[in-house]
Amino acid sequence: MNKEKQFFSQYAARAAVLSLIEEVELTPKPGLVDSANTGSHSDLTIHLMRKSAESLKETFKEMASVSYGISPSQTLREEIAEIGRKGERIMYEVTGGINTHKGAIWALGLLVSAAAMGKGSYTIGKIVTMAGETARFPDRYCPIVKTNGGRVAIKYGVNGAKGEAQQDFPHIMRFSLPILKRARSQGRSEGDAQLHALLALIAHLDDTCILHRGGAEALSFAKNQAATVLNSGNFSKLKNLNDEFTRRNISPGGSADLLAATLFLDKIQANKAVNEFRKEYEYIH
Incomplete structure (x- = not known):
């Protein structure tokens, strides 16, 4: 693996993991695991969520590596x-069977892959x-397993995570990212x-987890x-x-998944963060 490819793959993976950790540590969040409590999740803890996020670093690194400098295709999708x-x-394995x-x-993987296609230069x-x-290519080898999100999307006629990605993440582009920057x-x-x-996403997304x-x-x-x-701006509520x-x-x-994806996109465009990681990477290597 050439040096630039290795550097960017490691940077993208770390940015994805940090985005997941930032999302779970954000407090207070309604109904979600955070630093204060576990919300609506009796089977989760913030410690478990952090461990889960950290366990995915190699997954995101591998996705970035195979996508580096190439274009979307059926082969890459699979x-x-x-x-x-x-x-x-x-x-x-890390969570003992808990999702x-x-x-x-799904969401971060596609974005990590896409960012790597442009070798870090894409807007x-x-x-x-x-x-x-990439998401619009079918996955011919996907096991035929009905998921809760898939069943709900059909039942209520909503996009779900798959549709959100296939439509180029409209809720991130229209709501969460511009509102993050405006705030x-x-x-x-x-x-x-x-x-x-996060509140902008909850207010607009047909969230299949809620459904x-x-x-x-x-x-x-x-x-x-x-x-x-x-709208009130009163977060004490x-x-x-x-x-x-x-x-x-x-x-x-x-x-929550789309918030993590939003934070990832924000990080991948933060030149200061990229340059700081590059210095650290070059020092180590």
Whole structure:
């Protein structure tokens, strides 16, 4: 593996893992695992989520490596899918069979792959376009296993994670990423900026995790409540909202995955972070 390819693959993998860890550590989040509590998840802990994220570093590194400098294709689609399935098996080994990051492997995997296609030079718009093009190729070797997200997408006629990727991640491009940047430009703390992005996703996304747990009523409630808090800017209401989400068994897991994907795209475009990692990489190697 040439030096630039190795460097970028390691950087992209670390950025993906850090994005997953930032997402889980963001506090307070309604219905989700964070530093204060486990939200609607009695089988998860923040420690387990961190371990799961760390276990995926090699998965993302391998996806970046096989995608480096090439274009979307049927072959590449199936290659990264196989790497992703291997990553899922590693995740399940680490978590004792609990699904912590399956949706994130899909979304982040496609974005890591797309970023590597441009050798780190692609704009965010180009990255999501290439990720969408890759996602639109069928995976002929995908095991025929019905997932909760897939069943819900059919039942309620929503896109789900697959459709989101195939449409070039519209909720990231229209909502979470611009709102994240706008909140920062207004002088808000990084945590508050990320909460703005998350609430925007919950308010607009047809989150299949919410639909699976509580149906259309739960989704409508979550969207309305997130929009109310976002519009008021009063994040002191988030603790009470977390209590209500927990009581109703609402978990916006799809929104959490897209927040991690948003943070990844933001990192991959942060030249300062890339340059700092390059110095560290060159020192080690």
